[in-house]
Amino acid sequence: MGRFLVRRLAQSAVVLLGVTLVVFLLLQLVPGDPVRVALGTRFEQDTYDALRERAGLDRPLPVQYLSYVGNALTGDLGVSFRSGDPVTGIVLERLPATLTLAFFAVLFALLVSFPLGILSAVKNGSVLDHVARVFSQFGVSVPDFWMGILAIILFTGVLGWLPPSGYTPLGEDPVDWFKHLVLPSVTVGLVTAAILTRFIRSSVLEAMSEDYVRTAEGKGLSPRRVVTRHVLRNALIPVVTVAAVQLASLLGGVIVIEVLFAWPGLGQLTFDAVRARDYPVLQGAVLLVAALFLLTNLLVDLLYAKLDPRISVR
């Protein structure tokens, strides 16, 4: 277990290093000069040169990269071209909003998809099954931003129950925090719920046709016990992976939704950084997202070993 963790963490470090290299090189390929963008249309050549030098952009690429990685190891991700503030602070400041949105979206998705997916499989062919299938088809095929717009029109425009956009920190006003949270997290959660419902349904159906389920029925266990003890424990193992991938992708910030709901998370930060060619911020955001992704995957692997006795962490 200890050795497994050490090995996995070492692997993660290598992946992160790779991520920094890929992002760094990609940014070199993006047309446009960040310093020009930062300065606007009218500027003095001296100011331009000074800014380039301060950002280290006048040095050779390998040197730029190595100094970036070296600084990153000490927690210094550089300074924003736009505001001049340290990137580490800017990125971490956005983390709570994204974590909140991802957490509540996944929570909503799990609360909907588990009962729906399981019942849909157990009562295969019933009215409920058809409802669940239509729901998941709808959720997978309708774009989330469109659903978000419809939700704003309905809950803000027509009913006037919820604010259309924005974010209030939990510490300031819990009620307002929650009101702002509902629309974006349900919008994002619906898509995730649709994907998970589908997956859970097929996974449960598959498990129900396994020989060990017939064995359990042969023992004369009640249908409820057969499902809870034998079908679900097996069927939900692969679901954990899919749910985790969903969570990890939400941790990266849902760009379109964050922009739509003016949600100050990593997604919006990434969007703004791209528009402003604020490369240090963009790099910092991508690095953080990659780290969150790796962490989620590591936790899933540990959870897997807990759920499936055939897998051992060594």
Next chain:
Amino acid sequence: MSEPVLALEGLTVTFGSARGTARVVDGVDWAVHPGQTLAVVGESGSGKSMTVLSATGLAPRGAKVTGTVRLLGEELTAMSDADRRRARGRHIGFVYQDPMTSLNPVMTVGRQVSEACEEHLGMSKQEGRKRAVELLGLVGIPSPEERVDNYPHQFSGGMRQRVVIAMALANEPEVLIADEATTALDVTTQAQILELVAGLQERLGTAVVWITHDLGVVAGIADRVVVMYGGRIIEQGKVDDLFADPAHPYTQALLAARPQPGVRADRLLTIAGTPPLPTELPPGCAFWPRCPVRGDARCEHEEPPLVEVAPGHEVRSFYRADPAVTEERSA
């Protein structure tokens, strides 16, 4: 003779499909008595497994089951689903073909053995665990008190089948149903499992229904044999009678197809053709298209009845197998 433990009368299983009704099991009657072993023999698709599964309420979805099934004198077919389920769990044990897939991979073997005791005998978890250790020891698993907490993947195929048997015996059932229980095992393990079941049967007085296509197994363990073809019983009798004097041409062909030690054959004998599909059963004798005796038009158009040819030996054929063939073979 004592009352049968499990008795089937006119058991019929049909499936409605787009291509018409499939009659998978048709009017099957048999009974098994305490301590006795009944072998149900037939090729794949002959309806032998479906008979037992349907009789005990484990028919797949969409199956229509008619006929009467009595378990310890109680009419299983007249019970509610829940009562039938309880009767099954309490009085019948099942051993299945493939021990690699018939155990739940994420549950300890101990829990899998004990859960039936908890469900039907009202045992607590601790009692169930004690019982599981005892049963695992009974079926010959070494150091059962340690193995009880292991998972199926930590056992070999033969050991897993022992676990399945322990599970089947958990509630000391009156009937043990072994559905191709040795088919997936290698020959040595097969012999061990057969010996184990025979020994347990002797000690516990359990009746055993052994569903198999392996006539070698039948010869070794059965008291009575039922031969099925195309969803019907085509011959049944005491094992010695049936092996010495097979009356149905199919039974004879089946026996002749066994490789014999000491007899060098360039090719193994086979029965030409394939068994009929349940949706395309011929109007007359189901075996007629493949029959080596090949009787007249009556065979083709008229279903032969099951008639007694000797005490306790019944056959469904207008024509008898040629005894000369059997004699020549055993000579």
